Amino acid sequence: MSMAEDFSDKKEKINMLMDELIEKHGNPFESGQWKLWCKRPKTIRDRETVIIESILTQRTNWSNVEKSIRNLRSKKLLSLSKILKCPTEVLEKEIKSSGFARQKALRIKNIAKFFIYEMKGLKSAMKMEKDYLRNKLLGIHGIGEETADDILLYALDKPVFVIDQYTKRFVRQHNIAEKTSYNYLQKLFEFSVKKDYKIYQDYHALIIIEMKGKNAKKGNSNIYA
DNA sequence: CACCAGGAATGTA
DNA sequence: TACATTCATGGT
Numbered sequence: 001m002s003m004a005e006d007f008s009d010k011k012e013k014i015n016m017l018m019d020e021l022i023e024k025h026g027n028p029f030e031s032g033q034w035k036l037w038c039k040r041p042k043t044i045r046d047r048e049t050v051i052i053e054s055i056l057t058q059r060t061n062w063s064n065v066e067k068s069i070r071n072l073r074s075k076k077l078l079s080l081s082k083i084l085k086c087p088t089e090v091l092e093k094e095i096k097s098s099g100f101a102r103q104k105a106l107r108i109k110n111i112a113k114f115f116i117y118e119m120k121g122l123k124s125a126m127k128m129e130k131d132y133l134r135n136k137l138l139g140i141h142g143i144g145e146e147t148a149d150d151i152l153l154y155a156l157d158k159p160v161f162v163i164d165q166y167t168k169r170f171v172r173q174h175n176i177a178e179k180t181s182y183n184y185l186q187k188l189f190e191f192s193v194k195k196d197y198k199i200y201q202d203y204h205a206l207i208i209i210e211m212k213g214k215n216a217k218k219g220n221s222n223i224y225a
Numbered sequence: 226c227a228c229c230a231g232g233a234a235t236g237t238a
Numbered sequence: 239t240a241c242a243t244t245c246a247t248g249g250t
Contacts, residue, residue, distance in 0.1 A: 054246090061245040064233060099232040103248090144248045164246045208246075229250085236243075 010176055011192040017174055018193070021206040028205035040201070041155060044122050048080050050155035051115070054147050055107045056098040067097040080112040080122075107142030111151075114140055122156075130158040145182050153204070159197045161189040162204045166211040173214075 029040060041047045049069065056065045071094040072078045077086055091105040098104060114136070119125035125133065130152060137148040145163075152158040163185045171177055177188060193199060 057245095058247045059230085059245070060232075060247090061234075064245080067233090096231090097233070099245090100230060100247095101232080103230060107248095142248070146247065150246075162246080166246075204246095227250105230248090232245105234244085237241085238239105 007188055007191045010188060013174070013176055014189065014192040017176075018203055018206065021210050022202075025206055025209050028202055028209055040198070045079060047122055047155045049078055051080070051111060051151055052078070052083070052108055054150040054155070055104055055111065055142065056095060057150075058100070058104070058147060060099045064097045064099065068095040071095070071097070080115055083108055084112045084116060103142065107140075110140050110142055126156050130160060133158065134160065149186075153197060153200055157197045159190075159195045159200055161186050161193065161200050163189070164204075164208070166208045167204070169211055170207050 039046070041050055052072070053065055053069065056068050069078065072083075075090075075094055077083055077091070077094060083091060088105050088109065091108065092101045095101050095104055095108075115122055115125055118136075119128070133156070134148055134152060137143050137151060138145065143151075149160045149162040152160040153162055163182050167185065167189075168180045171180055171185060177185065179185070189203075193203060
């Protein structure tokens with residue numbers, strides 16, 4: 001069975017399930033249920049904030065991230081250029097609430113260097129091709145697939161489907177696919193869903209809202225990659 | 226595949 | 239109060 005054939009029967013199921021989620025939860029960016037990056041970024045400053053959040057949110061919950069962002073904003077450090085100039089110890093202190101502060105401070109600096117020096121700013125980075133950008137991001141220490149895709153989708157408006165633990169759980173619970181590897185699921189969703197970054201944002205958000213709701217009611221089930 | 230890298234919020238006794 | 243669990247992960 002070819003990849004395309006394998007995908008085509010799953011495509012309908014995905015679209016059917018997503019229609020149900022839209023029906024059930026509405027548009028996540030308008031309903032206010034989506035607490036993460038709840039406004040679509042407009043300005044470069046917004047986009048830089050999203051990039052910083054994408055690192056801070058690694059292995060922690062959103063309220064811890066919000067606290068760090070508030071600290072950075074009040075210290076006038078909420079931009080990539082400011083972060084680059086800021087001593088690492090100061091940065092560590094401000095983002096302590098997100099945990100892994102020593103690692104994350106270095107990671108944020110790595111990203112800031114990349115966008116400022118190598119990409120010559122966010123504006124020009126946004127004009128680059130998405131696969132090129134993705135490979136570049138994955139080459140930065142501290143950025144894995146999920147973080148790279150968070151940045152591409154939510155900060156740079158690139159149509160890349162983010163696969164996280166919630167997405168994997170969703171796929172398993174609905175028997176959409178047997179395989180749950182990152183690459184397989186990403187290809188499957190990108191094949192199934194109209195290639196539009198706003199739709200990818202909405203769908204990813206909807207899956208998380210849905211699965212968090214289920215999590216609250218029942219206990220958590222086993223997750224594996 | 227196993228293990229490790231911290232903090233903070235929440236739940237439990 | 240003490241202790242366990244959970245949280246949008248990535249590197250080795």
